[in-house]
Amino acid sequence: MKTSKLFILILTLTLSVSVFAQRAPVQEPLVFESMLQEDRFNQLTMELRCLVCQNQNLADSDAQLAHDLRAEVHEMLVAGNSDDEIKQFMVERYGDFVLYRPPVQKNTYLLWLAPMALLLIGGVVLRSSVKKRAALLDSSPTE
Amino acid sequence: MNSRIFPLLGFALLIVLLVVGLKIADRKTNLPSPLIDKPVPVFDLPVLASPGQTMSTESLLGKYYLVNFWGSWCVTCRAEHPVVTELAKLNAVYIVGMNFRDESEDAVAWLRRWGDPYDVSLIDYDGRVSIDFGVYAAPETFLVDPTGTIVFKHLGQLTWEVVETEILPRLANMESGS
Numbered sequence: 001m002k003t004s005k006l007f008i009l010i011l012t013l014t015l016s017v018s019v020f021a022q023r024a025p026v027q028e029p030l031v032f033e034s035m036l037q038e039d040r041f042n043q044l045t046m047e048l049r050c051l052v053c054q055n056q057n058l059a060d061s062d063a064q065l066a067h068d069l070r071a072e073v074h075e076m077l078v079a080g081n082s083d084d085e086i087k088q089f090m091v092e093r094y095g096d097f098v099l100y101r102p103p104v105q106k107n108t109y110l111l112w113l114a115p116m117a118l119l120l121i122g123g124v125v126l127r128s129s130v131k132k133r134a135a136l137l138d139s140s141p142t143e
Numbered sequence: 144m145n146s147r148i149f150p151l152l153g154f155a156l157l158i159v160l161l162v163v164g165l166k167i168a169d170r171k172t173n174l175p176s177p178l179i180d181k182p183v184p185v186f187d188l189p190v191l192a193s194p195g196q197t198m199s200t201e202s203l204l205g206k207y208y209l210v211n212f213w214g215s216w217c218v219t220c221r222a223e224h225p226v227v228t229e230l231a232k233l234n235a236v237y238i239v240g241m242n243f244r245d246e247s248e249d250a251v252a253w254l255r256r257w258g259d260p261y262d263v264s265l266i267d268y269d270g271r272v273s274i275d276f277g278v279y280a281a282p283e284t285f286l287v288d289p290t291g292t293i294v295f296k297h298l299g300q301l302t303w304e305v306v307e308t309e310i311l312p313r314l315a316n317m318e319s320g321s
Contacts, residue, residue, distance in 0.1 A: 051279035064244065065279050068270050093277035095177040 030074045037077055044073050044083060047100050048090055057100060176277055176296040183210075183287045184275035191242055191250060191264035198239075198265055200291065207314055208237040210285040211261070211301070212273055214245040215253035217281040223300040224257050230306050231260035235314055236286075240264040243273045243281070286310055 032038040042059065048069070050061035058066050058073070069090070076086045090098045102108045178184075187199040211227060213220040231238055240261030242250040247266055254264070267273055276285065286295040286309075294313055297305050 064270075068274060072274060092177060093274060094279065095277070 030070070032074075033078065040083060041074060041077055044077075044086055045070055048073070048087070049098050049100055051094055051098060176293075176298075178277055178285075178293050179296060181293055183285070183291050183293050184272065186265075186267075186272045186275070188241075188265040188267055188272060191240075191247060191254075191266050194247070194266070198263060203237075203239070203287070204291050205289050206237055207289060208239055208287050209310070210239045210241055210276070210287060212241045212243055212267075212276070212278050212281055212283045214243055214281055215249040216245060219300045220282045221257065223282055223302075224260070226301045226303055226306060228258055228260040229303065230301075230310070231262075233311075235311060237262050241267055241272070241276075243267040243278070244270045286313060288313075 030041070032041065045059035046057050048058045050056045050058050050063055050066040050069070052063045052065050053061050056066075058069050072089075073086055076089065081089075087099065096102060096108075102111060104112050183200055185200050187197050190196045190198055209230075227238065230236070238261050240259075240263070242264055245266075245268070247268075250264065250266075254261075270278075276283070280298065282300065284297045284301050285293050288294045295309055297309065
């Protein structure tokens with residue numbers, strides 16, 4: 001127990017050093033023109049991935065890149081870009097991986113269709129086994 | 144009978160999925176850049192050595208060049224520095240050092256301390272250009288061909304193996320082709 005705590009402490013310290021070494025992010029609060037715009041900002045940053053942390057979205061992450069990308073999203077919103085344009089901007093630079101909700105396209109058909117296919121297969125298997133049992137019950141001699 | 148084999152098959156399938164998943168997870172740290180085969184992002188940035196001067200994408204047209212994103216805050220950049228230096232010695236390709244999200248004094252001090260392998264260093268102070276390049280970790284290295292198209296990208300520390308297997312052959316192709 002004690003060693004694991006020590007390990008975590010060391011890990012935290014070493015990691016924090018590399019973070020502090022980078023230029024401190026400019027942390028001005030973002031100003032929005034309307035509630036609607038702020039909602040869109042929140043929605044977008046929830047759906048865009050922070051690429052350095054990979055399993056966090058832009059809204060949650062405190063990485064330098066996330067700061068910069070949030071600023072970018074904010075700026076594009078204020079400039080009047082649509083949500084799709086902003087997502088397109090990110091995809092052009094970082095690839096589909098930046099999107100938490102993968103687009104339906106050739107290389108994601110399996111991803112989108114597999115659950116439905118599995119459900120269908122399950123249904124077929126269930127149906128056939130239910131029928132088999134029903135047939136078994138019917139044919140069994142009644143006393 | 145069937146009823147015995149089906150669960151076993153299902154289990155085997157899950158194992159296969161697990162292995163495939165792990166393989167893919169391994170690859171996730173080196174995602175293909177959507178910028179490959181696309182024109183290099185347009186930039187016009189101040190030169191580190193003489194900040195009054197700028198250098199643009201346009202002025203780099205006509206030759207192969209390497210864009211190496213680095214910062215004095217980046218530990219891995221220090222680790223790959225000897226490889227960049229070795230490559231520079233070959234004089235095989237023009238190397239642009241892209242100093243991003245860094246203070247220029249720190250950058251100059253870093254280059255003075257470890258040596259300057261770059262043909263030119265540009266300042267991307269706020270990281271704007273790095274976003275256009277889709278950079279998300281430092282160092283990242285891009286190879287641009289004479290038409291201004293990105294032909295190769297390497298994420299993370301540049302190794303001599305990458306130089307030999309990915310960068311130099313692409314340059315040799317150009318020579319034999321022309």
